Amino acid sequence: MGKITIDRDACKGCGLxxxxxxxxxxxxxxxxxxxxxxPARFRPDAQSADLATDEQKCKGCKMCxxxxxxxxxxxxx
Amino acid sequence: MKKxxxxxxxxRAVPTHYCSGCGHSIVHRLICEVIDELGIREDVIAVxxxxxxxxxxxxxxxxCSEAPHGRTPCVATGIKRVHPDKVVFSYQGDGDLAAIGTAxxxxxxxxxxxxxxxxxxxxxxxxxxxxxxxxxxxxxKTSTSIHGRDIARDGYPMxxxxxxxxxxxxxxxxxxxxxxxxxxxxTKAAIKKALKHQMEGKGFSLVEILSPCPTYWGLSPKDACxxxxxxxxxxxxxxxxKDA
Amino acid sequence: MAKILxxxxxxxxxxxxxAGCTFYAGYPITPQNELTHYMSFRMQxxxxxxIQAESELAAINLVLGAAAAGARAMTSSSSPGISLKQEGISxxxxxxxxxxxxxxxxxxxxxGNIAPSQADYFQATRGGGHGDYxxxxxxxxxxxEVWNLTQLAFDLADEYRNPVMILGDGILGQMMEPVEVVRxxxxxxxxxxxxxxxxxxxxxxxxxxxxxxxxxxxxxxxELNRIMQMKYDKIKSKEPRFESLYTEDSDLVIVAxxxxxxxxxxxxxxARHEHLHVGMFRPITLWPFPEAQLQKLAKKSKAxxxxxxxxxxxxxxxxxxxxxxRPIHFYGRAxxxxxxxxxxxxxxxxxxxxxSRKRVYA
Numbered sequence: 001m002g003k004i005t006i007d008r009d010a011c012k013g014c015g016l017x018x019x020x021x022x023x024x025x026x027x028x029x030x031x032x033x034x035x036x037x038x039p040a041r042f043r044p045d046a047q048s049a050d051l052a053t054d055e056q057k058c059k060g061c062k063m064c065x066x067x068x069x070x071x072x073x074x075x076x077x
Numbered sequence: 078m079k080k081x082x083x084x085x086x087x088x089r090a091v092p093t094h095y096c097s098g099c100g101h102s103i104v105h106r107l108i109c110e111v112i113d114e115l116g117i118r119e120d121v122i123a124v125x126x127x128x129x130x131x132x133x134x135x136x137x138x139x140x141c142s143e144a145p146h147g148r149t150p151c152v153a154t155g156i157k158r159v160h161p162d163k164v165v166f167s168y169q170g171d172g173d174l175a176a177i178g179t180a181x182x183x184x185x186x187x188x189x190x191x192x193x194x195x196x197x198x199x200x201x202x203x204x205x206x207x208x209x210x211x212x213x214x215x216x217x218k219t220s221t222s223i224h225g226r227d228i229a230r231d232g233y234p235m236x237x238x239x240x241x242x243x244x245x246x247x248x249x250x251x252x253x254x255x256x257x258x259x260x261x262x263x264t265k266a267a268i269k270k271a272l273k274h275q276m277e278g279k280g281f282s283l284v285e286i287l288s289p290c291p292t293y294w295g296l297s298p299k300d301a302c303x304x305x306x307x308x309x310x311x312x313x314x315x316x317x318x319k320d321a
Numbered sequence: 322m323a324k325i326l327x328x329x330x331x332x333x334x335x336x337x338x339x340a341g342c343t344f345y346a347g348y349p350i351t352p353q354n355e356l357t358h359y360m361s362f363r364m365q366x367x368x369x370x371x372i373q374a375e376s377e378l379a380a381i382n383l384v385l386g387a388a389a390a391g392a393r394a395m396t397s398s399s400s401p402g403i404s405l406k407q408e409g410i411s412x413x414x415x416x417x418x419x420x421x422x423x424x425x426x427x428x429x430x431x432x433g434n435i436a437p438s439q440a441d442y443f444q445a446t447r448g449g450g451h452g453d454y455x456x457x458x459x460x461x462x463x464x465x466e467v468w469n470l471t472q473l474a475f476d477l478a479d480e481y482r483n484p485v486m487i488l489g490d491g492i493l494g495q496m497m498e499p500v501e502v503v504r505x506x507x508x509x510x511x512x513x514x515x516x517x518x519x520x521x522x523x524x525x526x527x528x529x530x531x532x533x534x535x536x537x538x539x540x541x542x543x544e545l546n547r548i549m550q551m552k553y554d555k556i557k558s559k560e561p562r563f564e565s566l567y568t569e570d571s572d573l574v575i576v577a578x579x580x581x582x583x584x585x586x587x588x589x590x591x592a593r594h595e596h597l598h599v600g601m602f603r604p605i606t607l608w609p610f611p612e613a614q615l616q617k618l619a620k621k622s623k624a625x626x627x628x629x630x631x632x633x634x635x636x637x638x639x640x641x642x643x644x645x646x647r648p649i650h651f652y653g654r655a656x657x658x659x660x661x662x663x664x665x666x667x668x669x670x671x672x673x674x675x676x677s678r679k680r681v682y683a
Contacts, residue, residue: 143416
């Protein structure tokens with residue numbers, strides 16, 4: 001069982017975390033951050049998410065953080 | 078739950094100037110992770126290139142020097158000869174290492190200087206607006222090859238790792254990439270191996286890292302990573318080139 | 322103390338070791354090869370580093386690295402090779418790094434020849450590379466002066482954190498004169514950054530150091546330039562050096578430096594035998610040029626003659642110093658030509674007794 005935190009305003013919207021998450025738990029947010037890009041968002045944080053199922057899925061595998069060029073992501077397990 | 082991933086201590090917590098999806102930021106972080114894991118921050122002296130990473134010293138919390146374009150290995154050699162007990166690395170792009178600095182890297186490797194070189198190969202000159210590099214692929218469009226790199230006019234992409242591996246003074250050369258998490262972890266392993274190689278006094282080491290440049294490839298970060306897998310690594314094969 | 326005969330080029334090497342030089346990088350070029358050869362074994366003997374670099378360009382950059390690491394470092398070359406070093410010298414001035422660069426001038430421009438010349442004066446004193454910077458330039462004229470000025474060069478470089486150039490020529494490099502050198506086993510002083518808090522030595526116990534010359538922020542580079550100019554102003558007020566010969570009663574003052582000054586000295590001796598009141602002002606620092614001291618001579622002397630092994634370069638600085646107060650004549654030989662005493666005496670006579678002479682040129 002794991003979770004991540006994403007520094008929303010540091011994100012440059014490259015999407016590499018989202019593409020590489022094996023559980024597809026990262027989406028690009030509809031709203032923009034201070035940089036004017038759509039930042040990555042951990043889906044269990046989104047209001048539209050199926051919270052119970054999604055929270056179980058994160059394994060804390062760190063693929064997202066390993067790819068992130070801006071070191072926006074911290075991973076917990 | 079406990080934290081299993083965070084920013085390495087020797088990577089300063091400041092925003093970088095790198096483009097969205099740039100490989101430089103990933104490699105900067107990996108170098109800092111390795112330096113922290115080896116506990117050598119106070120012994121490291123880095124030499125920064127001219128190119129997009131010219132201000133890498135803003136992000137790295139250890140001693141750094143600038144160098145004139147291409148002369149990075151010379152500056153690193155001078156530092157290492159004066160402080161043989163310190164860990165000295167140069168960080169160079171494809172213009173710095175394979176164009177203006179070709180003579181310097183060959184002779185540094187030939188003398189077997191006990192330094193480590195991180196060669197960031199993204200097949201284009203980013204800093205100066207996307208010109209052709211010695212590692213640009215045939216047919217690749219850049220600001221100085223608007224119809225695509227043409228063999229007759231521009232010659233072929235240069236395989237610097239293979240070229241340098243001919244030299245007896247070059248001891249460990251590996252080519253890696255940062256286009257997916259597995260490859261990023263291999264890059265980190267190569268960085269660690271190269272720095273340990275130097276710390277054990279084993280001689281010249283070089284890690285060539287295929288890196289995305291979404292801006293000047295005209296691709297999204299996702300497509301840029303795919304291009305490394307589908308096209309770049311066919312011309313620049315990944316793997317250990319030399320491990321003497 | 323015994324004196325030994327050494328050639329100028331080798332004396333530079335030995336003096337450097339005595340001054341604590343621990344790093345030398347160079348590339349072969351006539352007429353300074355004796356220095357490179359000498360350092361190739363002397364550096365090792367004294368515990369320092371010698372690298373025969375792949376080019377003069379690589380050599381200056383190796384020196385840049387060694388200097389950034391806190392060592393006393395030196396490179397040497399001759400005119401075309403010094404052209405290659407200009408980029409590195411500009412960077413070192415901007416990064417405020419000390420180093421000694423030796424130029425044993427040869428005939429130019431281009432590949433030229435291997436005869437002596439003084440045609441790199443502009444290159445040495447006007448920066449040579451890009452940007453607003455200066456290199457201190459020392460011009461020895463005897464092998465003994467080579468010994469002294471080389472050691473001074475390292476001290477000045479460290480004191481002002483700036484490159485210093487020793488400007489000689491093929492004659493000075495090749496000639497052998499007695500000099501008091503005790504060629505003992507001198508352990509090169511360990512200058513690994515202990516008294517240079519800015520040097521790159523690994524950031525233990527302090528904040529990381531950065532050696533850089535790129536300053537993109539608004540006003541940052543202008544501020545660096547202001548600091549550099551203040552340094553140069555201090556050098557201009559404290560460091561000019563020169564020698565005067567008979568200038569207190571000279572109608573004509575000859576301005577010459579380096580090897581040319583030796584020939585002028587003999588010419589003056591001959592001229593004085595013929596009761597011509599001529600003297601010499603010999604700049605020892607070409608930058609900072611001793612302009613204040615030269616200007617003082619314009620009060621009493623009636624004219625100046627500049628003699629150079631070039632088409633006329635230092636003559637500009639003499640004109641800037643005298644500011645039109647007296648006529649300034651020039652006699653030079655370019656392309657490796659060396660003035661003779663006889664020719665200089667003829668020129669002196671032309672200037673001091675023009676009406677009584679037919680113009681005959683050597």
